[in-house]
Amino acid sequence: xxxxxxxxxxxxxxxxxxxxxxSLATVDRVLNARPGVREVTVRKVNEAIAELGYVRDTAAAxxxxxxxxxxxxILPSNENEFISLIEAQIGLLARGMRHExxxxxxxxxxxxxxxxxxxxxxxxxxxxxxxxxxxxxxTPSVRDSISHLKAHGVTVVSLVSDIPSSERDNYVGVDxxxxxxxxxxxxxxxxxxxxxxxxxxxxxxxxxxxxxxxxGFDEVMARDFAHLDVLASxxxxxxxxxxxxxxxxxxxxNKDIVGIYxxxxxxxxxxxxxxxxxxxxxxxxxxxxxxxxxxAALAQGRFDAVISQDAGHLVRSAVRIMRANSDSMPxxxxxxxxxxxxxxKENMLP
Amino acid sequence: xxxxxxxxxxxxxxxxxxxxxxSLATVDRVLNARPGVREVTVRKVNEAIAELGYVRDTAAAxxxxxxxxxxxxILPSNENEFISLIEAQIGLLARGMRHExxxxxxxxxxxxxxxxxxxxxxxxxxxxxxxxxxxxxxTPSVRDSISHLKAHGVTVVSLVSDIPSSERDNYVGVDxxxxxxxxxxxxxxxxxxxxxxxxxxxxxxxxxxxxxxxxGFDEVMARDFAHLDVLASxxxxxxxxxxxxxxxxxxxxNKDIVGIYxxxxxxxxxxxxxxxxxxxxxxxxxxxxxxxxxxAALAQGRFDAVISQDAGHLVRSAVRIMRANSDSMPxxxxxxxxxxxxxxKENMLP
DNA sequence: GTGAAAGCGCTAACAA
DNA sequence: TTGTTAGCGCTTTCAC
Numbered sequence: 001x002x003x004x005x006x007x008x009x010x011x012x013x014x015x016x017x018x019x020x021x022x023s024l025a026t027v028d029r030v031l032n033a034r035p036g037v038r039e040v041t042v043r044k045v046n047e048a049i050a051e052l053g054y055v056r057d058t059a060a061a062x063x064x065x066x067x068x069x070x071x072x073x074i075l076p077s078n079e080n081e082f083i084s085l086i087e088a089q090i091g092l093l094a095r096g097m098r099h100e101x102x103x104x105x106x107x108x109x110x111x112x113x114x115x116x117x118x119x120x121x122x123x124x125x126x127x128x129x130x131x132x133x134x135x136x137x138x139t140p141s142v143r144d145s146i147s148h149l150k151a152h153g154v155t156v157v158s159l160v161s162d163i164p165s166s167e168r169d170n171y172v173g174v175d176x177x178x179x180x181x182x183x184x185x186x187x188x189x190x191x192x193x194x195x196x197x198x199x200x201x202x203x204x205x206x207x208x209x210x211x212x213x214x215x216g217f218d219e220v221m222a223r224d225f226a227h228l229d230v231l232a233s234x235x236x237x238x239x240x241x242x243x244x245x246x247x248x249x250x251x252x253x254n255k256d257i258v259g260i261y262x263x264x265x266x267x268x269x270x271x272x273x274x275x276x277x278x279x280x281x282x283x284x285x286x287x288x289x290x291x292x293x294x295x296a297a298l299a300q301g302r303f304d305a306v307i308s309q310d311a312g313h314l315v316r317s318a319v320r321i322m323r324a325n326s327d328s329m330p331x332x333x334x335x336x337x338x339x340x341x342x343x344x345k346e347n348m349l350p
Numbered sequence: 351x352x353x354x355x356x357x358x359x360x361x362x363x364x365x366x367x368x369x370x371x372x373s374l375a376t377v378d379r380v381l382n383a384r385p386g387v388r389e390v391t392v393r394k395v396n397e398a399i400a401e402l403g404y405v406r407d408t409a410a411a412x413x414x415x416x417x418x419x420x421x422x423x424i425l426p427s428n429e430n431e432f433i434s435l436i437e438a439q440i441g442l443l444a445r446g447m448r449h450e451x452x453x454x455x456x457x458x459x460x461x462x463x464x465x466x467x468x469x470x471x472x473x474x475x476x477x478x479x480x481x482x483x484x485x486x487x488x489t490p491s492v493r494d495s496i497s498h499l500k501a502h503g504v505t506v507v508s509l510v511s512d513i514p515s516s517e518r519d520n521y522v523g524v525d526x527x528x529x530x531x532x533x534x535x536x537x538x539x540x541x542x543x544x545x546x547x548x549x550x551x552x553x554x555x556x557x558x559x560x561x562x563x564x565x566g567f568d569e570v571m572a573r574d575f576a577h578l579d580v581l582a583s584x585x586x587x588x589x590x591x592x593x594x595x596x597x598x599x600x601x602x603x604n605k606d607i608v609g610i611y612x613x614x615x616x617x618x619x620x621x622x623x624x625x626x627x628x629x630x631x632x633x634x635x636x637x638x639x640x641x642x643x644x645x646a647a648l649a650q651g652r653f654d655a656v657i658s659q660d661a662g663h664l665v666r667s668a669v670r671i672m673r674a675n676s677d678s679m680p681x682x683x684x685x686x687x688x689x690x691x692x693x694x695k696e697n698m699l700p
Numbered sequence: 701g702t703g704a705a706a707g708c709g710c711t712a713a714c715a716a
Numbered sequence: 717t718t719g720t721t722a723g724c725g726c727t728t729t730c731a732c
Binding site: 009010055057059060062063066092096098099100178179181182184185186189190192193216220304310312313316332334335339340341342344345346347 | 691
């Protein structure tokens with residue numbers, strides 16, 4: 001039982017030109033919506049395109065154009081292993097795509113600082129850049145800057161943390177509400193019938209991804225694990241030192257912490273605290289993003305599970321989407337859906 | 351702080367020809383290792399290539415060649431939701447790649463039948479096909495058939511279940527030992543301090559993926575959960591009806607089954623049994639592959655976790671690898687590493 | 701408004 | 717053994 005797909009060669013603009021009885025140049029003008037073609041001619045060409053089922057060969061088009069894609073990532077500049085991972089993947093992909101007419105660059109701006117981010121977005125030169133991927137807070141100023149960019153024909157995607165109220169073309173990242181739900185389910189199940197309090201570490205109330213995680217977390221905690229007492233979020237601003245300073249109070253005020261959900265960055269602070277204060281009954285810890293640090297913590301049993309998203313996939317996906325948008329080509333949503341990865345000590349591999 | 355990557359235009363064969371003081375045709379001959387070029391000339395050209403850091407523009411090359419890639423998948427023909435998912439992804443990708451000079455087809459052969467598989471591999475016409483992806487058992491006859499294919503210049507990848515003793519170019523699928531370890535960890539943790547027996551359903555002793563999963567599962571069970579009693583594998587041959595017939599005996603002989611690891615296909619049989627025999631204390635169930643059935647079971651709380659691998663990624667990866675191999679181009683191992691996905695009810699999404 | 705022709709980077713006859 | 721030339725599918729001057 002064989003299934004094959006035998007449409008020998010696809011139609012080219014030559015075929016269109018012949019059927020529509022016009023020249024190559026005219027077909028090209030219609031194809032690229034260039035002005036200066038009579039209505040009638042446009043229709044003739046479009047009919048031929050429909051009739052033959054023509055699809056443009058993007059590779060050939062880019063070759064002829066000498067087109068070069070220019071994409072920029074705007075990332076937070078704080079110390080953050082996960083962001084470093086993304087940065088590394090950008091560099092890696094950039095090397096690989098130098099010979100595919102695609103240039104990647106990145107800028108780092110102060111974290112959780114909407115004005116700095118807006119300024120960075122405004123600094124993008126629409127004549128030089130085809131697409132921008134933004135990782136940052138969702139605020140009116142950021143929305144305005146994105147709007148400005150869009151008005152100048154730049155494609156914009158939000159990365160890791162969505163900015164749905166803006167005119168961004170796509171969001172590249174996990175469903176953070178579902179990620180929070182997953183963390184809750186894992187923590188709840190791993191705790192078995194233990195009772196006590198759950199400490200939640202977050203980054204910033206400005207960060208939509210952090211808020212969404214908390215939302216999903218609370219939902220499942222309330223629904224499936226009502227016997228556990230979830231504390232208010234500790235806002236660590238992704239800063240290990242700040243977290244280290246915040247934790248003593250939290251543990252003094254709450255003697256019976258049985259679980260910790262570290263929903264943002266700065267895990268180093270948490271680990272340092274736990275190591276120093278060898279708590280009698282080690283709490284079950286679920287953290288975010290597989291990085292060298294969380295990987296080690298997982299291996300040593302200091303973290304029980306890590307919810308993550310693949311930095312390589314994130315970057316490749318963002319670039320594929322920006323490229324497709326630049327060419328007004330469709331994307332494959334299944335390929336671009338970033339999965340919520342769950343890592344236990346056993347499946348984190350090399 | 352901006353990082354950019356400014357090597358304006360890349361060198362072309364024209365540049366090589368000029369530097370090496372030869373014609374375009376000669377450069378092409380060297381590039382494609384065609385015969386009939388003097389040693390000295392070859393060296394001159396290669397030096398120019400190295401000096402200029404030339405990298406061939408594959409898109410342009412394929413355009414000139416009119417090259418069409420032809421890849422075939424050989425899949426088992428039993429009723430199996432996961433295989434159907436793969437098949438669907440092949441169809442989907444085939445449609446998308448019709449305009450990228452890539453043709454995909456598939457054949458289905460009897461499952462767990464090395465001779466049928468070998469026959470199917472032998473039936474591949476090396477003059478028509480550039481690459482073959484094989485999902486099937488690892489036996490001497492299969493190895494020989496693969497060897498024959500390789501000798502005729504066809505690229506071969508193993509899919510889902512590896513065939514490492516063969517000359518296959520790559521394996522596309524998860525690390526099944528790690529998958530088994532993960533299942534054990536999940537099952538063990540979810541069981542808390544419950545005690546009793548663990549039922550393991552497998553497909554066939556011929557299937558390397560099934561064997562590897564069992565291996566990893568036993569390893570972690572013995573190490574971390576020695577208080578649980580893991581039973582011998584029940585060989586269900588991925589057949590729901592067979593599984594349904596096997597289960598009553600298993601449950602009669604073992605009154606205290608607290609956990610089930612369904613490591614292969616045929617989940618429908620397991621679910622039907624569990625529904626019909628409403629066991630007092632529902633065992634914790636970890637199964638493999640996210641399919642419509644296992645998805646529903648997760649949502650309803652009949653499965654506690656599902657270990658999976660993304661069918662779309664599997665197919666895209668196999669095609670990318672076969673394409674790269676056909677062009678003797680490097681692959682990006684990070685992009686091709688198939689992740690062990692863990693699904694709970696909370697993160698399976700649409 | 702429309703068309704002819706050159707050319708993007710590479711390959712493949714065919715000559716020499 | 718090497719070079720010349722046409723052409724893959726598309727874009728882009730520059731004429732008409």
